[in-house]
Amino acid sequence: MTNRLSLKTKLSLLLYSVIGYLLLPVILLYLARRMLKSKDYRQGFWQRLGFIRGNFNGCIHIHCASLGEVNAAKNLIEQLINTYPKHTIVITNSTPTGAAQVEHLFGSKVTQLMAPIDVWGASRRFSKKLSPSLSVFTEVEIWPNWLLSLNKQNTTLVMVNARLSEKSFKRYQSLAALFNPVIGCFSWIGCQSDQIASRYSCLSANKVSVTGNLKFDLQINPDIAAKVSQLTQLVTATRPIWVGASVHPGEYEQVINAHLKIVKQKPDALLVLVPRHPEQFNKVAEYLTGQNIQFVSRTKQTEISSTHSVWLVDTLGELMSFYALAEIAFVGGSLVDRGGHNPLEPAALAKPVVMGPYQVNCLDICQALQDKRALATIDNANELAEVILRLWSDPNLYQQAAVAASEVVMINQGATLKTLSAIKKIQPALF
Numbered sequence: 293m294t295n296r297l298s299l300k301t302k303l304s305l306l307l308y309s310v311i312g313y314l315l316l317p318v319i320l321l322y323l324a325r326r327m328l329k330s331k332d333y334r335q336g337f338w339q340r341l342g343f344i345r346g347n348f349n350g351c352i353h354i355h356c357a358s359l360g361e362v363n364a365a366k367n368l369i370e371q372l373i374n375t376y377p378k379h380t381i382v383i384t385n386s387t388p389t390g391a392a393q394v395e396h397l398f399g400s401k402v403t404q405l406m407a408p409i410d411v412w413g414a415s416r417r418f419s420k421k422l423s424p425s426l427s428v429f430t431e432v433e434i435w436p437n438w439l440l441s442l443n444k445q446n447t448t449l450v451m452v453n454a455r456l457s458e459k460s461f462k463r464y465q466s467l468a469a470l471f472n473p474v475i476g477c478f479s480w481i482g483c484q485s486d487q488i489a490s491r492y493s494c495l496s497a498n499k500v501s502v503t504g505n506l507k508f509d510l511q512i513n514p515d516i517a518a519k520v521s522q523l524t525q526l527v528t529a530t531r532p533i534w535v536g537a538s539v540h541p542g543e544y545e546q547v548i549n550a551h552l553k554i555v556k557q558k559p560d561a562l563l564v565l566v567p568r569h570p571e572q573f574n575k576v577a578e579y580l581t582g583q584n585i586q587f588v589s590r591t592k593q594t595e596i597s598s599t600h601s602v603w604l605v606d607t608l609g610e611l612m613s614f615y616a617l618a619e620i621a622f623v624g625g626s627l628v629d630r631g632g633h634n635p636l637e638p639a640a641l642a643k644p645v646v647m648g649p650y651q652v653n654c655l656d657i658c659q660a661l662q663d664k665r666a667l668a669t670i671d672n673a674n675e676l677a678e679v680i681l682r683l684w685s686d687p688n689l690y691q692q693a694a695v696a697a698s699e700v701v702m703i704n705q706g707a708t709l710k711t712l713s714a715i716k717k718i719q720p721a722l723f
Contacts, residue, residue: 297473304470308436312411319409330571332388336406342417344405351380353424353447355407359389360634360653361430364453364507366397367708368428373401382422389569389608396609410435419445426719429478430506431455434464436474443477448719451481452711453506454488457652461491472496480718482711485656501714504707505657507636512612519613527562527596534680535564535614538633539624543648544576546627546673548583548602553677555601558684562596564614566605568624568633573606580604615641619690620683622646622676625653635661640701644693646670646679660704666697 297305323340326333338344352372356362362385373381383398384407385391394404408418419441427442429451442449456464464471475481475495482503483489489500527533534554536547544567551563565587567576573589580587580602587602588594590610596603605614615621621638625631627648634654635645645667651658661667668679683690 298469300469301473304467305436305440308470309412312409312437316409316411326571330388330569332392332570335388335391339406339418340409340414342408342414342421344418344421346403348380348382348403348421349423350425351382351403351422352376353382353384353422353427355384355427355429355433356390356394357386357407357430357433359387359393361453362390362393362397363510363634363637364505365428365430367509367511368452368506368711369398369402371708371712373398382424392608408438410437412437415441419447423447426450426715428452428715432460434471434474436470439474439477449478450715450718451478452503452715453707454481454483454492455653456488456491457655458491459652461495464495468495480714482707482714484707501710503710503714504704506707506711507634507654507657508701508704509706509708510636510640510701512640516613516616519610520616523613523617526594529560529598531560531562532558532684533562533564533618534620534622535566535618535638536622537566537611537615537624537638538568539565539622540568540628540630541572541575543624543626543628544572545579547622547624547676548580548585549673550676550680551601552585553674554680557681560598561601562603563601564603564605564618566611566614566624570606570608573604577604577606612637612641615643618643620644620646620680622680626650627670627672627676632658635667636701639666639697642694642698644668644683644690645697646676660700661697664696664700666693666700668693 323333354369356365381402382405383394383402384405386407391404408414415437423445424447426448431453432455472495475497480499481492481497482501484505486502489502492500539547554561567573585602586600587604588596588600590605590607615638621643623633623635623645625633629650631653632647632651635647636657638645639661645661647667647669649669649671658667670676670679
């Protein structure tokens with residue numbers, strides 16, 4: 293592939309690589325700061341520079357950047373594990389939360405590695421050592437050096453659950469000399485919608501299909517009822533409960549502000565607050581203390597009395613249980629410009645969903661839920677409080693939203709089967 297690159301593409305790739313190396317000290321400084329704040333970022337540091345141990349030649353490789361991508365690809369990964377137990381399966385992640393979720397979901401069934409920084413040396417070292425027969429990239433992970441390095445190893449590259457916003461599409465179009473050949477490395481791209489498929493086709497993709505969204509294929513753990521029962525026993529009285537999930541700095545303050553407005557009308561309301569990243573746990577606790585808000589941290593495993601207004605979830609892997617416990621879910625990353633996190637988990641549990649205006653990461657999902665009035669979009673803390681109170685005060689409105697949320701999830705399932713079938717056709721020798 294590399295030998296067939298045009299001169300313009302080679303020059304674009306050279307410029308991209310030079311910029312990458314110039315930014316490398318900044319990237320390393322950022323990682324160093326994160327490592328000082330959170331030990332999780334120390335995991336796999338050398339892997340990020342392309343130094344990995346072990347022999348993975350011919351493995352099946354899946355790249356899931358963060359927590360959301362891991363959850364979306366969960367069923368697909370399980371299918372690959374169960375169907376092809378003799379293949380080594382390697383999952384790469386860009387974030388510690390993604391890595392932790394891989395460990396939580398799959399344990400020793402897979403090998404977890406941190407993805408390389410996309411500079412030429414790190415990507416080349418990583419790709420040569422990994423040398424997979426198949427690499428599956430999820431959603432919108434287009435890293436020129438890494439993909440070209442894998443392509444040079446004769447790896448079959450596919451992208452699944454692909455999404456591409458209008459903004460990203462225009463950016464890739466403006467840098468077509470660099471990104472069109474890189475996107476052309478993929479043998480097949482499975483897209484979430486017709487519109488996304490059209491965008492990739494315009495960027496010189498080889499083969500594009502519409503498979504739907506893997507996130508709709510989520511399965512509810514049968515143990516969740518028992519977990520909810522355990523959580524319920526910690527709440528000393530029957531109370532209206534809502535959850536502020538995956539909230540970011542600048543967002544959790546707004547959610548807490550909305551709750552303060554809610555308790556003026558519903559004094560017994562309980563907010564379950566779930567920060568997106570572990571390094572924010574202490575900061576959120578300090579903020580609650582500074583606001584003189586009575587709260588309990590989940591790690592204390594103590595009862596939630598009538599004096600406690602907030603339950604701060606400072607643990608990982610329990611969000612689905614808290615979604616099931618709560619009556620209404622606010623899904624974060626949407627009141628601040630983070631693109632919005634996945635609203636399908638509470639929807640699958642038949643919970644009305646509320647989100648802010650930033651929904652680009654899951655725009656089609658949000659639109660489908662909103663069309664059925666299962667999701668309400670708000671712009672600020674005042675509107676968030678108003679929607680929560682309205683749902684609690686109108687049982688019919690609440691029931692309609694809850695039923696609609698569950699129906700949207702059910703009627704859109706099937707992407708995992710379509711994706712696995714397409715992968716088998718792309719590389720039948722593997723199977």
